[in-house]
Amino acid sequence: MLSKTIEKALNNQIRIEAESSQIYLAMACWAEVKGLEGIANFMYAQSDEERDHMLKLVKFVNERGGHAQISALKAPGVTFESFKEMFELLFKHEVFVSNSINELVHITLQEKDYATHNFLQWYVSEQIEEEAMARTILDKINLIGDDKGGLYLFDRDIENLTVSS
């Protein structure tokens, strides 16, 4: 059974994962209208993954005697200065999510909720992977700089960057 404190903290994370999905969906749309199909597909997949992260939390909260809250979401930014800016925002957002998961893990220890603590370990590992992936992408984008040909090749190759869900 979840304590009210844990239920509230998990519901907050549900909203963050839902907002992450929207943020990446907006990035996918921007890349698509710019004609960069590979980046768009990659971001659509990221958006789907974030929705899965949200659903996993929703099910956990409901199964543990809580009630998952489906709340209003903050609208994401829909345009970007450049792909570099877009991927910088993605990286920053993943770091923000990692901090939020860490805080959640901290609360479970304070509350002595070891079941939720155990459940959250999957998110801890996932964030390590996602931060690493975002950093790899940023490194590549920084190498490319303003080179259009480089961006074209990057767009072709980005779908091969595999991420687990």
Ligand code: OFO
């Ligand atoms: Fe939900 O993993 Fe990224 O943010």
